[in-house]
Amino acid sequence: MSTTKLGFIVQRPPYKSENPKLALTHAISSQSVEVYLNDGDIVTADVAFIGDGVLNCLKNQKAMEKYALSSTETHIKNSLLLDLNVMVCKEDLDRLGLSENDIVMDAEEFGAEVTTKVVPFSEITKMMEEVNHLLFF
Amino acid sequence: MSTTKLGFIVQRPPYKSENPKLALTHAISSQSVEVYLNDGDIVTADVAFIGDGVLNCLKNQKAMEKYALSSTETHIKNSLLLDLNVMVCKEDLDRLGLSENDIVMDAEEFGAEVTTKVVPFSEITKMMEEVNHLLFF
Amino acid sequence: MKLAVFVSDYKLNVDTLDRLKPEKLGIILVENGVYHATIKENGTPSSLLKKNANFYVLMDDLETRGLGSSDINNNIKMISYGDIVDLIFNEYEKTAWL
Amino acid sequence: MKLAVFVSDYKLNVDTLDRLKPEKLGIILVENGVYHATIKENGTPSSLLKKNANFYVLMDDLETRGLGSSDINNNIKMISYGDIVDLIFNEYEKTAWL
Amino acid sequence: MGKLTIGCFSSLVGSMSLDFAVKLSAAAIEKGHKVDFWVSGNGTMLSIKGQRAFKDYSALMKPVQELMGKGLTITACEACAEARGYNKENTMEGFKRHSMDWYLASAFNADRLLHIGGE
Amino acid sequence: MGKLTIGCFSSLVGSMSLDFAVKLSAAAIEKGHKVDFWVSGNGTMLSIKGQRAFKDYSALMKPVQELMGKGLTITACEACAEARGYNKENTMEGFKRHSMDWYLASAFNADRLLHIGGE
Numbered sequence: 180m181s182t183t184k185l186g187f188i189v190q191r192p193p194y195k196s197e198n199p200k201l202a203l204t205h206a207i208s209s210q211s212v213e214v215y216l217n218d219g220d221i222v223t224a225d226v227a228f229i230g231d232g233v234l235n236c237l238k239n240q241k242a243m244e245k246y247a248l249s250s251t252e253t254h255i256k257n258s259l260l261l262d263l264n265v266m267v268c269k270e271d272l273d274r275l276g277l278s279e280n281d282i283v284m285d286a287e288e289f290g291a292e293v294t295t296k297v298v299p300f301s302e303i304t305k306m307m308e309e310v311n312h313l314l315f316f
Numbered sequence: 317m318s319t320t321k322l323g324f325i326v327q328r329p330p331y332k333s334e335n336p337k338l339a340l341t342h343a344i345s346s347q348s349v350e351v352y353l354n355d356g357d358i359v360t361a362d363v364a365f366i367g368d369g370v371l372n373c374l375k376n377q378k379a380m381e382k383y384a385l386s387s388t389e390t391h392i393k394n395s396l397l398l399d400l401n402v403m404v405c406k407e408d409l410d411r412l413g414l415s416e417n418d419i420v421m422d423a424e425e426f427g428a429e430v431t432t433k434v435v436p437f438s439e440i441t442k443m444m445e446e447v448n449h450l451l452f453f
Numbered sequence: 454m455k456l457a458v459f460v461s462d463y464k465l466n467v468d469t470l471d472r473l474k475p476e477k478l479g480i481i482l483v484e485n486g487v488y489h490a491t492i493k494e495n496g497t498p499s500s501l502l503k504k505n506a507n508f509y510v511l512m513d514d515l516e517t518r519g520l521g522s523s524d525i526n527n528n529i530k531m532i533s534y535g536d537i538v539d540l541i542f543n544e545y546e547k548t549a550w551l
Numbered sequence: 552m553k554l555a556v557f558v559s560d561y562k563l564n565v566d567t568l569d570r571l572k573p574e575k576l577g578i579i580l581v582e583n584g585v586y587h588a589t590i591k592e593n594g595t596p597s598s599l600l601k602k603n604a605n606f607y608v609l610m611d612d613l614e615t616r617g618l619g620s621s622d623i624n625n626n627i628k629m630i631s632y633g634d635i636v637d638l639i640f641n642e643y644e645k646t647a648w649l
Numbered sequence: 650m651g652k653l654t655i656g657c658f659s660s661l662v663g664s665m666s667l668d669f670a671v672k673l674s675a676a677a678i679e680k681g682h683k684v685d686f687w688v689s690g691n692g693t694m695l696s697i698k699g700q701r702a703f704k705d706y707s708a709l710m711k712p713v714q715e716l717m718g719k720g721l722t723i724t725a726c727e728a729c730a731e732a733r734g735y736n737k738e739n740t741m742e743g744f745k746r747h748s749m750d751w752y753l754a755s756a757f758n759a760d761r762l763l764h765i766g767g768e
Numbered sequence: 769m770g771k772l773t774i775g776c777f778s779s780l781v782g783s784m785s786l787d788f789a790v791k792l793s794a795a796a797i798e799k800g801h802k803v804d805f806w807v808s809g810n811g812t813m814l815s816i817k818g819q820r821a822f823k824d825y826s827a828l829m830k831p832v833q834e835l836m837g838k839g840l841t842i843t844a845c846e847a848c849a850e851a852r853g854y855n856k857e858n859t860m861e862g863f864k865r866h867s868m869d870w871y872l873a874s875a876f877n878a879d880r881l882l883h884i885g886g887e
Contacts, residue, residue, distance in 0.1 A: 183875060183876045183877070185872065185875060185881075188567070188647075190565040190567050190649070191564070191565065192463055192485050192488065192518075193518065194484065194485065194517060194518065194664070194665050195461070195462065195484050195485040195664055195665065196661065196663070196664055196778060196887055197661060197662075197663025197664065197706075197777075197778065197809045197810070198777060198778050198809065198885050198886075198887065200663075200705065201777055201778075201808055201809050201848075201885070202885070204705065204868060205808070205868045205871060205872065207868075208867065208868035208869040208871075208872055209869070209872050211867070211869045212869040212872045212873050212876070214869070215869065215870065215873030215876075216873060216876060220876065222872045222873070222875065222876050224872070229567065229570075230565050230566055230567060231463060231464065231488075231565070234463075234488065234518070237518060237519030237520065238519050239516075239519045239521075240516075240517060240518060240519040241516040241517055241519075242517045243704070244516070245513040245514075245516055245517045246513070246517060246665065246668055246707070247704070247708065248668075248704065248705070248706070248707060248708075249704045249705050250517075252519065274494055274495055275492050275493075275494060276492065276493045276494070276495075276496065281519075300570060304570075304571075304572070307552070307571075308552050311645075311875075311881075312645060312875055312878070312880075312881035312883075313554075313645050313646065313647050313881075313883070314775070314881070314883035314885060315567070315647050315648055315649055315883065315885055315886065316777075316885040316886075320756060320757045320758070322753065322756060322762075325469075327467040327469050327551070328466070328467065329561055329583050329586065329616075330616065331582065331583065331615060331616065331783070331784050332559070332560065332582050332583040332783055332784065333659060333768055333780065333782070333783055334658075334659065334690045334691070334780060334781075334782025334783065334825075335658060335659050335690065335766050335767075335768065337782075337824065338658055338659075338689055338690050338729075338766070338782075339766070341749060341824065342689070342749045342752060342753065344749075345748065345749035345750040345752075345753055346750070346753050348748070348750045349750040349753045349754050349757070351750070352750065352751065352754030352757075353754060353757060357757065359753045359754070359756065359757050361753070366469065366472075367467050367468055367469060368467070368561060368562065368586075371561075371586065371616070374616060374617030374618065375617055376614075376617045376619075377614075377615060377616060377617040378614040378615055378617075379615045380823070381614070382611040382612075382614055382615045383611070383615060383784065383787050383826070384823070384827065385787075385823065385824070385825070385826060386823045386824050387615075389617065411592055411593055412590050412591075412592060413590065413591045413592070413593075413594065418617075437472060441472075441473075441474070444454070444473075445454050448547075448756075448762075449547060449756055449759070449761075449762035449764075450456075450547050450548065450549050450762075450764070451656070451762070451764035451766060452469070452549050452550055452551055452764065452766055452767065453658075453766040453767075459763075459765075461666065461669075461767060462564075462767070464564035464565075466560075466562035466564060467562075483669060484664075484665050484666065484669065513672070514665070517665075533676070534672050534673055534675070534676035535676045535679065535680065537673060537676065538653075538673065538676045538677045538680055538682065539680075541653070541761050541763065542651050542653075542682070542760065542761060547761075547762075548761065548762065548763045548764070550763065550764060550765045550766065550767050551767055557882075557884075559785065559788075559886060560886070581788060582783075582784050582785065582788065611791070612784070612788075615784075631795070632791050632792055632794070632795035633795045633798065633799065635792060635795065636772075636792065636795045636796045636799055636801065637799075639772070639880050639882065640770050640772075640801070640879065640880060645880075645881075646880065646881065646882045646883070648882065648883060648884045648885065648886055649886055659780065661778065661780070661809075661810050662810060662851070662852055663809060663810065690780075690782055691780050691781065691782065691810065691813075694810075694813070694852060697852070697853035697854075698853060699853040699855060700851065700852060700853040701850045701851055701853070702851075703847060703850070703851050705847070705851075706847075706848070706851035706852075708851070710853075728822060728824070728825075729825070731820045731822070732781070732819065732820055732821075732822050732824075732825035732827070733781055733813060733816070733819060733825075734816035734817060734818040734819040734820070734829075734858070736818060739853070739858065
């Protein structure tokens with residue numbers, strides 16, 4: 180019975196590249212990885228948005244209406260629904276003039292119990308120290 | 317009988333993206349475009365390297381030896397062989413600490429008669445004014 | 454020349470725009486370029502907006518990213534894809550996608 | 552942590568590297584990151600080289616771009632793909648490709 | 650009415666540059682312009698048949714086919730496509746393949762050219 | 769000897785990131801390590817069969833096939849591939865296709881993970 184912890188760090192804004200979305204879909208797949216593992220073995224995924232990557236978290240993204248594409252917002256909500264640890268860097272929100280009111284903080288409408296955590300970069304550093312492997316997007 | 321002039325502007329270094337090489341291969345294809353046009357109609361291609369794009373022009377690129385890939389240097393030589401107007405921005409060479417000794421200036425070994433022109437940015441601006449269409453890479 | 458420049462990134466990795474001095478300059482913010490229209494880093498609008506140019510921002514790309522008309526600087530015109538077509542054909546002679 | 556960071560661009564569009572403070576930091580310059588090892592803009596070496604880190608540059612990627620050992624700063628070690636494998640497994644615990 | 654030639658080179662499927670170019674083509678055709686569309690480099694990904702439309706990925710095959718029905722001419726760089734394993738047999742119906750000079754020939758009598766080469 | 773899991777996500781064919789990942793895999797296998805290689809996003813371009821080797825384009829099919837012969841396990845994200853028109857029939861022999869959890873499962877017991885996701 181062992182646990183491998185992965186840290187997904189999203190550094191870039193959404194849409195121009197597919198990467199931020201792939202970060203979330205891969206992190207979400209930690210929920211189904213057990214089929215490949217022995218009983219009790221698990222993989223956890225923490226997700227942190229830093230730098231201009233915090234722009235992924237803006238509310239009211241109309242990607243589906245405009246480009247028939249599921250939004251990064253939807254994927255963040257799915258991550259919360261699946262109890263992933265989703266962190267957003269406070270210093271970067273401040274720098275970009277954004278607050279908790281501007282970003283996806285919960286997915287209550289889907290019944291998610293966890294919320295987005297706005298944290299100082301030092302908390303994200305701590306996560307990076309604790310995980311087994313890092314994946315930067 | 318008419319002429320359409322195209323300006324190809326390469327702004328980025330080689331290899332990380334395929335774009336600088338595609339700029340050159342497309343510019344070179346101006347030599348065979350007549351098959352699509354009426355007698356006497358032609359398309360000309362001027363090529364200018366600006367910004368970090370001047371790094372494309374460094375001599376002794378070993379892309380073939382290291383990655384089995386034809387080098388951007390080879391494509392510049394082909395461009396000279398086909399009498400394209402190849403310009404390199406002097407201010408950018410200076411900024412990056414490079415001189416004519418560091419870059420591809422001719423393709424004499426292939427029998428090319430024209431050489432690379434190291435010019436001030438103002439000359440490249442003049443070319444941009446004169447051409448019918450611009451293509452930035 | 455009358456030049457329409459498309460800016461599709463927030464962090465540009467080329468300095469070309471600073472060096473272009475056409476007679477008439479239009480800057481069309483698309484894709485992640487739309488953040489220039491809305492974000493004020495540490496309270497300061499994007500330095501790109503200081504240029505002597507006509508500014509446009511593609512509405513679809515703003516809204517895709519969760520941004521809207523209330524967020525944009527007032528010297529920037531919100532436009533549609535159809536407006537881009539008209540700008541290219543009627544207001545400018547050449548285009549540049551940096 | 553002991554972190555090996557791969558830098559593959561000359562113009563970085565993220566500031567993450569400035570914010571990482573691992574106990575041991577290795578910076579491996581690959582692809583267009585190799586220009587940091589050689590280019591002195593206006594006579595000044597890349598600011599990246601000021602970091603408190605061990606620096607490595609991939610020889611194949613230098614030579615592909617027309618650069619060589621005579622061009623690199625002397626605090627940077629030229630390495631092969633095999634050396635990267637050894638660094639990852641023996642000298643560092645985690646990797647980051649920015 | 651004029652002629653617009655669009656070249657889209659490096660766009661990733663999954664970035665929005667191909668999406669942009671397709672929507673701009675639609676808007677230009679809607680206004681009565683003629684549009685030539687050239688894809689080269691990774692843009693040739695647009696030419697392969699059998700792309701599946703998932704909502705998590707840009708799905709441009711159907712919009713492109715609709716635009717071809719409205720007169721869009723769309724052509725992929727043959728060498729760029731072949732290098733990627735896109736051959737004649739797996740190319741979408743109606744999508745042309747030519748060498749690079751096709752793009753320059755299209756530019757010859759284009760009123761406007763939009764070249765999307767960045768990245 | 770250890771296990772290295774490499775993920776290569778956004779690499780363009782024509783950029784050098786896939787080239788880098790393939791060469792690094794070769795060097796690791798040469799030293800006796802086990803290598804799992806995951807491609808997702810545009811990296812799935814590596815999986816299609818029938819890529820033609822021209823000297824102007826990165827030609828990685830043959831090196832990948834040689835590495836598979838030496839024990840490389842290489843897997844493409846199935847959804848990313850299908851969205852791009854790479855289906856089971858046109859996938860290179862020996863190239864696996866799985867959902868994203870395969871990558872995480874490979875990371876579970878990897879000694880080192882190199883995730884190339886930039887761009």
